[in-house]
Amino acid sequence: MKEVSIVPIEKREIIPVWEAASRILEQTITLPTETVPLEECDNRYLAEDIIATHDVPPFDRSPYDGFAVRAEDTQCASKQAPVLLKVIDSIGAGHVSEKTVQEGEAVRLMTGAAIPKGADAVIMLELVKEIGSGKIEIGRVFSPGHNISKQGEDTKQGTPILKKGSKIHPGAVALLATFGYERVQVMKKPVVGILATGTELLDVGQELVPGKIRNSNAYMIASQIKKAGGEPRLLGKMPDDLEQTYNGIIAALQQCDVLITTGGVSVGDFDHLPAIYKKMEAELLFNKIAMRPGSVTSAAVYEGKLLFGLSGNPSACFVGCELFVRPFLLKALNADKVHLGVLKTELQEDFLKPNPFTRFVRSRVEWEGSVPAAVPVGLDKSGSVTSLADANALIVLPGGTRGWEIGSEVTTLLLDGEGSVWPWDLAVKSKS
Template sequence: MYLLPVTERTPIPYEEALARIVAHVPPPKPVEVPLAEAAGRVFLDTLVADFSLPPFRRAGADGFALRSRDVEKASPDRPVRLRIVAELAAGRTYDAPLGAGEAVRLMTGTAFPEGADTLLRLEDGEVEGDTLVVRRPLPPGRDVFEAGEDIRQGEVLLRPGDFLTPGAISVLATFGRTRVRVGRRPRIGILVTGDELLAPDEPLVLGKIRESNSFMLGAQVAMLGMGAHVYGVVPDERELLYARVRSALEEVDVLITTGGVAVGDYDLIPETFRRVGGEILFDRLAFRPGQLTTVAHVDGRMLFGLSGNPGAAFVGFYIFVRPYVLAYMGLSPERALHPRVPAVLEEAIPGRRRLPVYARGCYRWEGGRIVARTLGPDSSSYLSTLVRANALLYLPAGEDLPAGTEVETVLLDVAPH
């Protein structure tokens, strides 16, 4: 009589698993891209303002530049008449200082003439030939932007590790950066295992199901603005799997597999990861779904062996692959983590959890807070909850969670942002 040979695995908390992954993120690899392709990338340089903004005193509206002291006694009955000495199109300048009794017509953004200190808006302007009639006083500084009031020369605007938002792209253009140094994106591969898997265009037969994980994971990668190479379905054959993983590793920085992680002897991923030279970072989690998630590191590349269950693979991507990919691009680990926000449980969840869980759920806003609930009976193999969920609720192990408990919640990308 003997026990089946079951690999000894030590479960670790998911926070520890994440820490081990983050510790193996290589330094970002700089690539130079045209500014027009830089949105959504991570900046690796420092952007210092090499001039002030506005670079010169500029008009904040279309109208007339004048000297406030010339019109300080103006009134509807006793208007002041100023001579319009120039009319400037956008981008033109008036190069002489403005004299007493003079005005210059100009447009929003035009350099303000020396000597002028305020602006009469075009729609308030009353013109007779080349004379401007002003019927009220104007305080100095009205609709005038001082040089440097927005940004001062020498100011640091972007730092290494900053995510390039549309606002960041705007300052890069303004400061003349037509090409920018950003972190290279990892090349990502997806490989699914399992003899029970059919392609989506194959007819169903008893005992088999259609393969959906490569599509789901490809979609998760696409939602990060990236692409992935899909290596397709590999049967549960030791040598074939080894050959496929080894050759995929010559082409990618991140290889995501699904299936083949369970403790049965047909489950080959941990062994394969070792055979390709991988150092196993963990092969068991004290966390659900995805208890048998196996992650290995080999020469600056990362192998994510996710569960074959769609729910577990989905969560595994979100909590492990995503932060790694974003940190690989140059985001700091703190910013690369999936953000969790507090939500108020709107149902009681009885304490039957041996392990902490990411439960699929739904959230909505109510009274200034996020309220959330789980989607009822669930399993990591279910697709129905995967398609309906807009949140993952972090439920700690053990204790009952009464309605009203605050739980940390991941809000999922259910619509574009």
């Protein structure tokens, strides 16, 4: 038996979730930028504002297959007395007619082709009677501008199109291509080191042995980091040994912008992170949050780098990463909606037992149907891992002296899609 000295349990300052997130967002790291080929810029964050470098469309063009005419030539046209026009040219998209449309003339042209000089209206193919020997009949009056996609009608040169910090999606790619960006300037991905601590941890490829479990948190966090725009670096695992973990952290910090550890942040005999922060003289941001799971989630700053001490419990680890690491990375990437997206949903289960801490319940939002509904999934314990299989949201149940009944309107944080801006409205509206 190892001799255990009796140490009084350290008193920690408990802060609300929002205060913790706010302390994290006061910290900054400055990321360099890099240019990547257009084909590889998906899901990266723009390092510059993109403005329209030319009008779109860049010239007056035809939105249909048809004939370009002078509207005034149709002014006397009717079904009974159609106007006869002479077709002087025929062009497809990509071509510019060298002819100018004069009185009584027309140019046959295809969708996307430039409107020839002299013409000011396009008549769709279907509305024109072609009568041979290069002649057409028009049986209706058309106004000037009819069926002309005017230069700049979609956007004018100089218009801001995409903002610095936007995440690049397919529509943004279309615009970057339109304006000639073969290479795109994006934020370099923040490198996030991940170091798992815990003597109980096996590698993923190892067979289970009594008392041990596989290291799942590190891989899960790596996946969360990628989703949040960062570049994870898996730095392995450490047993619960102060010296070894201290050295591991110091070495890890050399190769990343942000370091995440899992485990070792509680008050147990082998929870060495608090002592390590002290030994490093890192500035502690917090080590106790009024939330479940993950109340021992910790953060500290060391030589301008952020250290996140996430819980070793899978669900607590997951939630801590989404609530605190994610916004920090997104802010560094210049994104504006750095927090999880918010949706109000109706509570589908009673949570009648009050909890002084704010709860984040792993849940599943189902979209189909008229009102999206969020349903808690899996075991609601910090150690649960299977609840993460189906969760696409976290229902927020604010801490306090009362519980919440079915039908209450609750804030639900969405794990997918666009984020939200600060602050969230966390009020729970009771059913009646």
